[in-house]
Amino acid sequence: MVRQLGQTPYGQTFEAMRAFTHSRTSTTQDEVWLTEHDPVFTQGQAGQAEHVLNPGSIPLIQSDRGGQVTYHGPGQITLYLLLDLRRLGIGVKALVTGIEESIGRTLQHYGLSSHLLPGAPGVYVQHSKIAALGLRVSRGRCYHGLSLNVDMDLEPFSRINPCGLTDVGVTQLSDWVDAPIARVQQRLLTQVMQQFGLHPHTPDSAPSD
Numbered sequence: 630m631v632r633q634l635g636q637t638p639y640g641q642t643f644e645a646m647r648a649f650t651h652s653r654t655s656t657t658q659d660e661v662w663l664t665e666h667d668p669v670f671t672q673g674q675a676g677q678a679e680h681v682l683n684p685g686s687i688p689l690i691q692s693d694r695g696g697q698v699t700y701h702g703p704g705q706i707t708l709y710l711l712l713d714l715r716r717l718g719i720g721v722k723a724l725v726t727g728i729e730e731s732i733g734r735t736l737q738h739y740g741l742s743s744h745l746l747p748g749a750p751g752v753y754v755q756h757s758k759i760a761a762l763g764l765r766v767s768r769g770r771c772y773h774g775l776s777l778n779v780d781m782d783l784e785p786f787s788r789i790n791p792c793g794l795t796d797v798g799v800t801q802l803s804d805w806v807d808a809p810i811a812r813v814q815q816r817l818l819t820q821v822m823q824q825f826g827l828h829p830h831t832p833d834s835a836p837s838d
Contacts, residue, residue, distance in 0.1 A: 634664040646772045662709040666701035680790040694763035694773040697793035704781025715769035731820040757800035779810045
């Protein structure tokens, strides 16, 4: 099931997906949530304060996903995967690999060759990061997911060491091609749904917080 949330505050969406995951049962249908967040820095469980350089007026929210600090904002696709991994028969490694491959195929459609960096989760074009991953698994069920930079203000990334990295840049799809975010979102969604064998039914309402 796919939920199109529009632009949302991070904290509200974070609490909603955590509540969904903690209350779901063995028969609860898997869901994919798509959103663009209001400007926010989020700190993962492995986050270190020294990687937050100068947040300014942008809020910093502690999250329970893996990884270090990152930035979310309008013009960036954030796709959350709320999946029962046991029911799907996949482990965390296969989940991460599937996400990376889905992003790579999406970028390839737009003529971009992407790659991975050992020890630095995410997807890169040349030596710049274009997509980030952050996940949480609880009782065999995952939440959080990925973010793909499409056409956004990249300046806030200069206020942090994105994902704890100090020697890579940050890029976005619009630096390379002209691609409307709605079309990129649909293509990315299609790749993810096919990758994990999910069904694309879209409900009429967004989740309550």
